[in-house]
Amino acid sequence: MMDFGKKRALIIDDSPAMCSSLRNTLSNFGITRCETSNSANEAVFRIRQREFDIIVCDYCLGEGSDGQQILEQLRKSALIAPTVAFLMVTAERGYEKVVSCAELAPDDYLLKPFTAETMRIRLERVFEKKDVFAPIYVLISDAKPEEAIAECDRILNLKSKFSIDLIKLKGELLIALGRHEDARLLYEQIIAARAIPWARIGLAKTLSMAGQAAEAIETLELAIADTPEYMEAYDLLAQQHESLGNTELAQSILEKAVEISPNTLSRQSMVGAMAYRNGDLEKARKAYGIVVDKGKYSFFRSHADFVNLSRVLLDESKYDEALNIIADAKKSFDNTPELELAGSVMQSLIYQGAGRYAESQKALDNALAVKTAHGLHLSDEMSVDMAKSCFLNNKEDEARGLVKDVISNFYDDEKVQKLVRQMLEKVGRADESQNLIENSVSDVIKLNNEGVLLAKSGDLAGAISLLVTASKRMPMNVQVALNAAHALIVDCDRNGWNDDNMQLARKLIEDHVGKHANLEKLKKIHALFKDVSHKFGVRVA
Amino acid sequence: MNSSNVSAIDLKTLLALNIHEIKNLMALLMLRLDAIKSENIDVSDSRLLCHRVNDCMERMLLLFNLQTERLSPSIEAHSPGDFIEEFVQNAIVLAAGKITIDMDVEQAPAYWFFDRDLVEMAMLNAMHNALRYAGKRIVIRATLDNDVLLLSVEDDGNGFPQVILENPIGTLSEQHTDGMGLGLFLAEIIAKAHVNKARQGKLLLHNKDAGHGGVFALQLP
Numbered sequence: 001m002m003d004f005g006k007k008r009a010l011i012i013d014d015s016p017a018m019c020s021s022l023r024n025t026l027s028n029f030g031i032t033r034c035e036t037s038n039s040a041n042e043a044v045f046r047i048r049q050r051e052f053d054i055i056v057c058d059y060c061l062g063e064g065s066d067g068q069q070i071l072e073q074l075r076k077s078a079l080i081a082p083t084v085a086f087l088m089v090t091a092e093r094g095y096e097k098v099v100s101c102a103e104l105a106p107d108d109y110l111l112k113p114f115t116a117e118t119m120r121i122r123l124e125r126v127f128e129k130k131d132v133f134a135p136i137y138v139l140i141s142d143a144k145p146e147e148a149i150a151e152c153d154r155i156l157n158l159k160s161k162f163s164i165d166l167i168k169l170k171g172e173l174l175i176a177l178g179r180h181e182d183a184r185l186l187y188e189q190i191i192a193a194r195a196i197p198w199a200r201i202g203l204a205k206t207l208s209m210a211g212q213a214a215e216a217i218e219t220l221e222l223a224i225a226d227t228p229e230y231m232e233a234y235d236l237l238a239q240q241h242e243s244l245g246n247t248e249l250a251q252s253i254l255e256k257a258v259e260i261s262p263n264t265l266s267r268q269s270m271v272g273a274m275a276y277r278n279g280d281l282e283k284a285r286k287a288y289g290i291v292v293d294k295g296k297y298s299f300f301r302s303h304a305d306f307v308n309l310s311r312v313l314l315d316e317s318k319y320d321e322a323l324n325i326i327a328d329a330k331k332s333f334d335n336t337p338e339l340e341l342a343g344s345v346m347q348s349l350i351y352q353g354a355g356r357y358a359e360s361q362k363a364l365d366n367a368l369a370v371k372t373a374h375g376l377h378l379s380d381e382m383s384v385d386m387a388k389s390c391f392l393n394n395k396e397d398e399a400r401g402l403v404k405d406v407i408s409n410f411y412d413d414e415k416v417q418k419l420v421r422q423m424l425e426k427v428g429r430a431d432e433s434q435n436l437i438e439n440s441v442s443d444v445i446k447l448n449n450e451g452v453l454l455a456k457s458g459d460l461a462g463a464i465s466l467l468v469t470a471s472k473r474m475p476m477n478v479q480v481a482l483n484a485a486h487a488l489i490v491d492c493d494r495n496g497w498n499d500d501n502m503q504l505a506r507k508l509i510e511d512h513v514g515k516h517a518n519l520e521k522l523k524k525i526h527a528l529f530k531d532v533s534h535k536f537g538v539r540v541a
Numbered sequence: 542m543n544s545s546n547v548s549a550i551d552l553k554t555l556l557a558l559n560i561h562e563i564k565n566l567m568a569l570l571m572l573r574l575d576a577i578k579s580e581n582i583d584v585s586d587s588r589l590l591c592h593r594v595n596d597c598m599e600r601m602l603l604l605f606n607l608q609t610e611r612l613s614p615s616i617e618a619h620s621p622g623d624f625i626e627e628f629v630q631n632a633i634v635l636a637a638g639k640i641t642i643d644m645d646v647e648q649a650p651a652y653w654f655f656d657r658d659l660v661e662m663a664m665l666n667a668m669h670n671a672l673r674y675a676g677k678r679i680v681i682r683a684t685l686d687n688d689v690l691l692l693s694v695e696d697d698g699n700g701f702p703q704v705i706l707e708n709p710i711g712t713l714s715e716q717h718t719d720g721m722g723l724g725l726f727l728a729e730i731i732a733k734a735h736v737n738k739a740r741q742g743k744l745l746l747h748n749k750d751a752g753h754g755g756v757f758a759l760q761l762p
Contacts, residue, residue: 093602096658100615111658113595117634121627161651164618194654194737196616 002124007053008033012043012070013089014062022056022089025116029123040065047079054123055080059090059098059109068095069263072104082137085126087119101197101229101261132162136169143510145173146540164196171202178517180209197223197230204236209517216240231261235270243414247278255283265291272308277418285312292325303329303339304379310346311385319354323347337374341367342382348389357393364389368398380406380416384423391427400436407440409474444477451483460491464501471508478516481508486525489532497536505529506540555604555723563597566590585637589672592635596666600727603662612734614656621649621683621690624657629681632668641678649683653690655735655761660692663731666724667694667757674698675754686760689740693758700748700755728759737762 009031013019019036026034031054037043040061047055059067067088074080088095088109099105107126110119132155139148152170156163167186174183184206190199200223207216220237223230234257242250254271261267272287288309295301306329313322326343333339348363367386370376378386383406390399403420410416417437424433447470454463467484474480488505492498509526516522533540570590577584606612629644636642671679675696682693705725728744735742740762748755 093599093658096615096656100617115631115634117630118627121623121630125623159651161620161622164652194616196618196654 001120002127003030004054004123005030005032007031008051009035009054009056010043010046010052011036011056012038012040012061012067013056013058014038014060015058018058025119026054026056028116029120040070043070044074044079047074051081052084054085054087056087056089057106059088059092059095066263067106068098068102071106072102075104083130083134085123085130087122087126089114097229101227101231103232129162129165132160133165133169140173145177149173149177164190168198168202171199175202175205175209176514178209178513180206180517184210195226197227197233200226201230201232201236204233208236208240211518213240213244229260231257231264231267235267238270238274242274247274251275251278251280251283258287262290263294265295268294269305269308272312276308276312277415279422281312281316285309285316288312292328301332303333303342306332307342307346307382310350311381314346314350314353317353319350322350326350337370337376341370341374341376341378344370345382345385345389348393349385352389352392360389361393364393364395380410380419384419387420388423388427391429403436404440404443405473407437408444409476413476444474444480448479448483451480451487455487455490460487460494463487464491468504475511478512478519478522481512482519482521482525485509485529489525489528493532493535497538502529502533502538552604552608556601559597559601559604559723563594566594566597570594583637585635585639588637589635589669592665593669596662596669596724599662600666600723603727607730612659612730614659614731614734616654616656616735618652618654619657620651621653621692622646622651624661625649625681625683625692628661628664628668632672632679632681635669635672636679640672640675643678643680645680645682645684648685650685650690653761654737655690656731659731659734660759660761663724663728663759664692664694666728670724671696671698671755671757688762690761691758692761693756695749695754695756697754700752701746706746706748728757732759732761735761 004026009026011019011022011026011034013022013036016036016038019038023034023036035046035052037046043055043057046052057067057070061067061070067090071086071088074086080086086106088099088106089112090109091112093111095109095111099109107129108122110122136148136151136155139145139151149170152166152173156166156170160166167190171183171186174180174186184203187199187203187206190196191203200219204216204219204223207213207219217237217240220233220240223233224237227233234253238250238253238257241247241253251271251274254267254274258264258267258271268287268291272284272291275281275283275287288305291305292301292309295305306325310322310325310329313319313325326346329339330343344363344367348360348367351357351360351363364386367389371378371386383402387399387402387406390396390402403424406416407420420437421430421433424430424436447466451463451467451470454460454466464484464487467480467487471477471480471484485505485508488498488501488508492502492505506529509522509529512519512522513526530540570587573584573587573590577587603612625644625646629642632642668679668681671694675698678697680693680695682691682695684691684693705722725744725746732742732744742762743760745758745760746755
């Protein structure tokens with residue numbers, strides 16, 4: 001029998017009677033350090049205070065929150081480590097469906113009524129599995145994905161009973177590394193034996209990475225036909241269609257997903273964003289309204305939800321409502337510089353719409369002051385909002401500067417360009433849009449060329465300084481990142497090993513490998529990175 | 542009878558019979574509880590009664606759901622060895638030393654694809670029946686047979702009555718085997734819901750030679 005004596009447990013259940021029975025059961029296994037919480041908020045408070053080894057959570061917690069939401073939010077925000085055993089307890093057989101279709105599953109779940117014996121055995125199994133996976137997770141958290149894959153293979157060779165989970169993890173690692181060809185073979189092998197939904201989703205991802213959009217869509221449609229509750233398939237399918245320009249179809253796919261699983265607020269948010277991009281203000285308002293409303297019970301809500309809703313209301317010329325939402329946000333959250341900035345930008349836009357120009361000017365000045373004082377990095381939406389307010393308040397230079405930054409960062413992202421174009425239309429500067437976008441893009445090209453020229457003329461230090469600074473200003477720009485990495489590696493090759501620079505080069509490459517795995521240039525620079533490392537006897541996976 | 546479609550049978554009758562069975566079990570349970578005074582009385586019988594009440598509840602829920610939709614199992618990879626071990630540990634508690642529970646997972650595959658909860662429900666029902674009818678010993682087994690997982694509960698009692706062996710599901714409306722018919726009916730639905738490519742799961746019942754006990758088995762492709 002496993003020794004649970006050193007483990008610390010947290011029980012989350014809205015029924016105090018159930019809490020105390022579960023605590024009793026755990027104490028029979030030797031778990032003496034055990035805390036209980038009757039609500040999600042209290043539980044998160046405790047989890048933030050100290051680390052637990054075991055969390056036992058009831059699925060049905062009342063008040064609009066359920067155990068699955070808690071689990072997803074805890075795992076996504078990394079509030080609990082992968083080593084923590086999360087056990088869901090539920091009276092509903094339906095939970096099995098929830099868990100098999102959810103992106104994140106608990107380590108195991110128990111159907112009420114269950115015996116103490118079942119609970120003990122399940123806990124033992126969970127820790128047995130965690131022990132097997134522990135070395136892989138260590139490698140992953142040390143940013144050694146290649147070694148983690150090798151470790152997966154080593155354990156797979158032992159014919160582990162966890163083979164399927166190991167293969168799933170290996171597939172995710174291969175995809176993260178951009179090795180979609182290897183991942184595809186892995187998933188095809190699984191599907192040949194049995195068409196498990198996640199294997200199909202994985203296959204679709206690899207097809208999409210290989211640029212085979214039609215095949216990816218076909219695979220996803222097949223997965224949805226077989227398991228309509230598997231939500232991730234809808235998200236991917238919508239993404240595929242949006243990138244092909246089928247924006248309305250993409251929106252309707254997400255709407256269907258939300259209909260099936262209305263409680264996932266992150267997807268509700270996606271619907272809002274997509275409807276807004278598509279100019280469907282009514283749907284956008286509805287979706288964001290639900291996010292703000294239901295988010296009241298969520299401990300991971302964000303002021304961005306309020307800002308998004310307010311933006312839609314502004315576009316609908318509902319100025320008072322829009323202002324109220326911003327006031328609500330200020331009441332509901334601690335006043336951080338980020339909120340101050342976002343709130344002021346929205347207020348300046350709303351006042352502008354309502355014809356209260358002096359107030360608009362004041363709010364924008366405040367926003368610009370906060371931005372400078374705290375050196376905040378803005379989201380693309382926020383930058384575009386701010387640029388819009390600057391245009392409307394006759395600060396054209398600031399406005400163009402903001403637009404330029406956004407475009408050069410996302411120079412190859414259609415979505416962002418569309419956002420900018422729509423904004424310029426709204427402020428009556430549609431005629432500038434082509435120019436502004438082209439100029440921003442050509443500025444980036446010029447900067448890239450300048451960097452490359454410096455490198456070619458032998459001024460590697462100059463090239464590195466120029467390109468690395470630029471890559472920090474536009475982290476999403478793959479060309480800048482790759483040119484910077486190239487200069488760093490070549491410098492190392494010529495002037496001797498420089499660990500800091502090579503680490504930076506590695507990071508620049510890895511940041512983009514997920515999205516641009518097929519880029520020839522990326523492949524070449526990655527290979528060069530390996531060659532140079534090898535030359536200096538540094539082992540890279 | 543078309544066992545994949547419950548509307549073919551009379552749900553009202555089934556539910557009434559099921560509730561009747563629960564009431565009987567509860568009556569027995571209450572009597573047992575009344576008998577517990579301060580002395581150290583064995584509660585294993587009462588425990589088994591609780592589990593059987595729960596079986597009935599689960600069956601009713603499943604029947605309700607089958608009214609509106611086909612059974613669609615959530616098939617995931619599980620270790621049959623682990624599954625059987627947990628199952629046996631629970632059976633040992635219920636058997637309370639009166640019946641020996643043995644397990645045999647030597648020939649089980651490392652992992653297999655099945656709906657753990659549904660299969661457990663079918664197996665629990667078989668186990669609770671076996672606990673009532675077994676003599677001294679029950680064997681729970683997981684084996685790989687012809688690329689199909691075979692999960693079985695084998696007892697050393699008198700075996701299944703001939704009527705049940707001849708037509709496990711057909712005895713349903715008569716219910717003379719107190720609840721066994723409905724349990725088997727649902728076990729068959731659960732087995733058949735396990736489909737892999739062109740193959741479908743099956744419920745297998747047979748008696749060992751010369752009344753040496755019954756074997757309940759689920760075949761899962």
